[in-house]
Amino acid sequence: MQSAYFGEFGGRFIPETLVEAHRELEDAYAAAQADPEFQKELDWYRKEYIGGPTVLYHAKRLTEQVGGAQIWLKREELAHTGAHKINNAVGQALLAKRIGKKRIIAETGAGQHGVATATVCALMGMECIIYMGAVDVERQKLNVFRMNMLGAKVIPVTSGSKTLKDAINEAMRDWVTNVRTTHYLIGTATGPHPFPTMVRDFQSVIGREARAQMLEKTGRLPDYVVACVGGGSNAIGVFHPFLKDVEEGTVKLVGVEAGGEHEGALNSATLTQGTPGVLHGTRTYLLQDEHGQISDSLSISAGLDYPGVGPEHAWLKDTGRAEYVAVMDDQALEALQALAKAEGIIAALESSHATYHGMQLAKKLPKDKIVLINISGRGDKDMHTIAKYLGVKVD
Ligand SMILES: Cc1ncc(COP(=O)(O)O)c(C=O)c1O
Known part of the structure; x- marks a missing residue:
């Protein structure tokens, strides 16, 4: 059985009413993991439905413009529905089917996880309810429309800061009430055990592919692997298969959080500015006040706008296996814009936090080094937000 903890982080802090559901899920996941048929099914969906392996791309023009180390991109934005979230949604939906639960609930921030969940529910004939903060409903209108098209019901959440944290609270409330029929398909590598481990495993396909593709294309491993961190699922997915290389001193991992509008303003930089505590069933780093009250978070990118983070990242940080930095909205x-103009790739705002830091790293490194950036999603969903920020009217 896998441990519920990552060092002092993780665990399962839940109401009594949810204990049985977590035990059932943990057992079902352990059985599925040991079942070659389940693994075969996962591989089949990655290839035939999601479109993997996604490309590992040498961004030569961007490299030239930055003028340092080689920049390579893991193009997870090419996955079906436009982001990495679909890997986890497929995995958990298959698991829900195994335990006979046909009603799926999920929370979403940027809407990408909501779209991924609505997609797999359509594919597998399941009922789908998506909780989404009212602020996010407004800034991600297009994704709300996509979810509706896919047959999902989107419920705007108007409590608290009306963003991801509040959507998770609402989804947890629903789960407590409907636990017998319902699976809560958590969209990132956080929550009570076994969610952080399970989501990591479903997303690790990104790192496994990237590592093999890098060896195949360059004959060596990257010097740095860089990924944005909201709840932490794309980052842990790309990091995890490199952990042994980190321990051997060949690869360094850098997680990039949202630093917000400017230094000292509200942000979502949980690992760089937070302190340990318990939120949404897990012990991890949090943005909180001295009484343990959760602070509001803020970022231009809805998907990073969360005051917590997956517990495995807290452990990676504290053990020095990964480094975490914050990047500002304007950066x-x-x-x-730099990536779009140099390579013709419009990445998501979330992923662009990683792109910025990856470019800064590359600039300082010699040309024979390699920086691998995980492009977790595409930017189509962000066009309204960006246009508004730049003062351009698009509708
Ligand atoms: C494209 C994209 N990247 C990253 C994230 C952040 O989530 P995570 O840290 O779980 O990868 C999101 C969240 O919605 C997203 O849509």
Whole structure:
């Protein structure tokens, strides 16, 4: 059985009414993991439905413009529905089917996880309810429309800061009431055990592919692997298969959080500015006040706008296996535009935080080094937000 803890982080802090559902899920996941048929099914969906392996791309023009180390991109934005979230949604939906639960609930921030969940529910004939903060409903209108098209019901959440944290609270409330029929398909590598482990495993396909593709294309491993961190699922997915290389001193991992509008303003930089505590069933780093009350978070990118983070990242940080930095809204926008103009790739605002830091790293490194950036999603969903930020009217 896998441990519920990552060092002092993780665990399962839940109401009594949810204990049985978590035990059932943990057992079902352990059985599925040991079942070659389940693994075969997962592989089949990655290839035939999601479109993997996604490309590992040498961004030569961006490399030239930055003028340092080689920049390579893991193009997870090419996955079906436009982001990495679908890997986890497929895995958990298959698991829900195994335990006979046909009603799926999920929370979403940027809407990408909501779209991924609505997609797999359509594919597998399941009922789908998506909780989404009212602020996010407004800034991600297009994704709300996509979810509706896919047959899902989107419920705007108007409590608290009306963003991801509040949507998770609402989804947890629903789960407590409907636990017998319902699976809560958590969209990131956080929550009570076994969610952080399970989501990591479903997303590790990104790192496994990237590692093999890098060896095949360059004959060596990257010097740095860089990924944005909201709840932490794309980052842990790309990081995890490199952990042994980190221990051997060949690869370094860097997680990039949202630093917000400017130094000292509200942000979502949980690992760089937070302190340990318990939120949404897990012990991890949090943005909180001295009484343990959760602070509001803020970022231009809805998908990073969360005051917590997956517990495995807290452990990676504290053990020095990974480093975490914060990138500001305008820096992410600058990187988004630089990548778009140099390579013809419009990345998501979330991923653009990683792009910015990856470019800064590359600039300082010699040409024979390699920086691998995980492009977790595509930017189509962010066009309204960006246009507004740049003062351009698009509708
Ligand atoms: C494209 C994209 N990247 C990253 C994230 C952040 O989530 P995570 O840290 O779980 O990868 C999101 C969240 O919605 C997203 O849509």
